[in-house]
Amino acid sequence: MKIIKHIYISLLLVGVASCSDDYFDVNSSETAPTTASLEPQYRIQGAIENTTGTAQYRGMREVLGVVQYGSQNVANYYSETWSNEFTTGRYFLWQNAYVYALPNTADLIVLGNRYNSPNYVAVGKILRAYNFGMTTDQYGDIVTDQTYDGESSMNLTPEFVTQREVYATIFQLLDEAIDELQQPSAIGLDQEGGDVLYQGDQDQWIKFAKAIKARYLNHLSKKTSGDMAYDAQQIITLCQESFTSNADNAQVTFGGGEAENDNQPFSSTGYGSSRFDYFSDFFVEMLKNPLNLETPYEDPRLGIIVPEAVNGGYHGVVTGRGLDGLPSDDFSLGNGGFYTSATSPTYMMNYSEVKFIEAEAQFRSGNPGEAYTAFRMGVQADLEKLGVPNTQATAYLNELDTQVGSDNISLSHIMVQKYIANMLNPETWVDMRRMDYSADIYPGLQRPDNVNLDIFPGANDWIQAMMYEYNEEDRNYVNMPDNNPYIRLTTPVWWNTEE
Structure with a gap:
């Protein structure tokens, strides 16, 4: 920049x-x-x-x-x-x-x-x-x-x-x-x-x-x-x-x-690095089984987006729980992946999102074939954006054809892939609210540990x-x-x- x-x-x-916000402290330029x-x-x-x-x-x-x-x-x-x-x-x-x-x-x-x-x-x-x-x-x-x-x-x-x-x-x-x-x-x-x-x-x-x-x-x-x-x-x-x-x-x-503001804010050298300690358990587990299959099929983007933990593997921290006394080296750091490295772009909007929006509109119109076509194009575009090797990308798209296709396409399939492709875009919060934070749409989604029960007492x-x-x-x-x-x-x- x-x-x-x-x-x-x-x-x-x-x-x-009087505000002491960390961004303003470094961005007088x-x-x-x-x-x-x-x-x-x-x-x-x-x-x-x-x-x-x-x-x-x-x-x-x-x-x-x-x-x-x-x-x-x-x-x-x-x-x-x-x-x-x-x-x-x-x-x-x-x-x-x-x-x-x-x-x-x-x-x-x-x-x-x-x-x-x-x-x-x-x-x-x-x-x-x-x-x-x-x-x-x-x-x-x-x-x-x-x-x-x-x-x-x-x-x-x-x-x-x-x-x-x-x-x-x-x-x-x-x-x-x-x-x-x-x-x-x-x-x-x-x-x-x-x-x-x-x-x-x-x-x-x-x-x-x-x-x-x-x-x-x-x-x-x-x-x-x-x-x-x-x-x-x-x-x-x-x-x-x-x-x-x-x-x-x-x-x-x-x-x-x-200069800090010449680095991706969520990178280790960016002005917002301290806000992203680790990837969440929800996000990491989603990438391990994005199609929610009985026999998980791991997303090829996992190791590109999420850094491997020092002690091996990909493990996220449960939101709201913190490390809970466990070694920090057991978990995947937030800084250093595709979206959180010094030269990682900030995306305002990407081609994948456009195709997922189209897929949702086609789905709501009762056009499953057109919905799946747009959905598949959105996934393919994100795989290409992240530089997933061709053999892995082809295998993943073939799995989509087998497990999803126009016969099984659902709003959950569309929103999960959109969630992955829109990493670090506040648009995701809009989607989660539109979907009523539904675990049927986002499998595995739960309220955070230690949630503020004074204001949010009910499970829903x-x-x-x-x-x-x-x-x-x-x-x-x-x-x-x-x-x-x-x-x-x-x-x-x-x-x-x-x-």
């Missing part, structure tokens, strides 16, 4: 200066908003990297234990057992989105308009939609129109809008961006090498916008009426018009250099949303929805309710 230096505007930091000083070609990189390096990283860090990709070495860690900091609104996605990521997207839109470059306006809108999406999916109602827009005075007491309204805004931003990317622009997206996502290829940005729209339309799987009803055919069409191979993957790469009680950050509550409590943890953490967000 190339480093660009700018100065933060102090007004955006009101109420967060990340691009920050300063609308009038630079042309858009000098701002696009910061808009992309603040989306992935601050917002997406933080959104994933907080749910790493919730979705049971990783586990800590200590028992009762707050984000694994939904306790302590999870009930007080400290250090979550909120400030990273509103202080760093979204202001950069707003400035890019303003500058694109100012310099007769609708392509930059479009990229700003795509990234803005992406950030709004990540944020609303974790909180529900959020701030959209009254957040920093690059032109108006900063509003420290903005009004919140419903998640339904946020989704309408997301779809509008994406539609406008697709149109604007087809208009002539005075400045190319990669004129100064700032388009670290697609190197100025506007057709790929259009594909990305359509893929994001398919993702968010697919979230509406519990909506059966009204203008937000689940529309499987629209989703299928968008998927088929978006990514066509791994070459379209939306990913930010890292150089593995001396799972965390549904995040607390709004305490800084927002301190200055904007009049407009903020109920932030009582007994309500906030247990109430499903809008898209997860039937209507």
Whole structure:
């Protein structure tokens, strides 16, 4: 990741200066908003990297234990057992989105308009939609129109809008961006090498916008009426018009250099390394038997994603339990695999996810043959992305043909493979909630050890949303929805309710 230096505007930091978050401590060099000083070609990189390096990283860090990709070495860690900091609104996605990521997207839109470059306006809108999406999916109602827009005075007491309204805004931003990317622009997206996502290829940005729209339309799987009803055919069409191979993957790469923010955040040299001590028992065991067969068939990606334990084999730590007095060398470290090495990319969206979204939509439409075709393509794409040797990949795909095929394809098959392919993407938490944390969908899934029984007393009680950050509550409590943890953490967000 190339480093660009700018100065933060102090007004955006009101109420967060005392935060000791580890990312902010090392990332003063990340691009920050300063609308009038630079042309858009000098701002696009910061808009992309603040989306992935601050917002997406933080959104994933907080749910790493919730979705049971990783586990800590200590028992009762707050984000694994939904306790302590999870009930007080400290250090979550909120400030990273509103202080760093979204202001950069707003400035890019303003500058694109100012310099007769609708392509930059479009990229700003795509990234803005992406950030709004990540944020609303974790909180529900959020701030959209009254957040920093690059032109108006900063509003420290903005009004919140419903998640339904946020989704309408997301779809509008994406539609406008697709149109604007087809208009002539005075400045190319990669004129100064700032388009670290697609190197100025506007057709790929259009594909990305359509893929994001398919993702968010697919979230509406519990909506059966009204203008937000689940529309499987629209989703299928968008998927088929978006990514066509791994070459379209939306990913930010890292150089593995001396600077911490030139390393994958979840690597041993990244600024978030301490958050991923070990792979979880759930994830490792899933890879040992992803098809849930009586005679397990091991996934060839296991040893690529998960490092072997010092004492041999692949063993995860039970989420919420910690090492429980056992030797650390018995377990697979979180750092060092395909997704957690210094040069591992951060994936915003990949081709596999697009095919799994299409597979789900086809399945819900009663088209098992088409569902299996899309499903198989998604698995194959992920095997290729991870560099699985051809002989192993072919054998695994043949096993899918035998054990699954169009006759046996199920929602569980689709969601398990999507869970594996979307490693370290906060989108996984959306899926788990949409699937009601069902062990029928995710075989072997159980609530973590030492779960917070005060707020989640029942065996089927799972965390549904995040607390709004305490800084927002301190200055904007009049407009903020109920932030009582007994309500906030247990109430499903809008898209997860039937209507």
